[in-house]
Amino acid sequence: MVGEEKVKGPASYFPSIEKKYGRPISEWQAVVRAALPAKHMELVSLLKDQHGMGHGHANAIVAHTLAEDAG
Structure with missing residues (x-):
């Protein structure tokens, strides 16, 4: 498996998030x-409360999105 790099950090949750929430x-x-x-935890709460997402999945999406937008 040369050349394959294991995904780390928040993005490691993405396949299971897509599968679970469709x-x-x-x-x-x-x-x-x-x-x-909105602040980080407000965004996590939004995903949890309005979309039924678990805390870890919501936090992963928010963290990755904010980091991506920060450059």
Whole structure:
């Protein structure tokens, strides 16, 4: 398996998030970005309360999205 790099950090959750909730990560990122400039934990709560997402999955999406947007 030369050349394969294991995905680490928040993105490691993405395959299970897409499978469990039936939407691509890009759609979840759009939900997060639409709620900006909310704070990190407010965004996590939004995904949990309005979309039934678990804390770890919600936190992974928010953390990755905010980091991506920060450059």
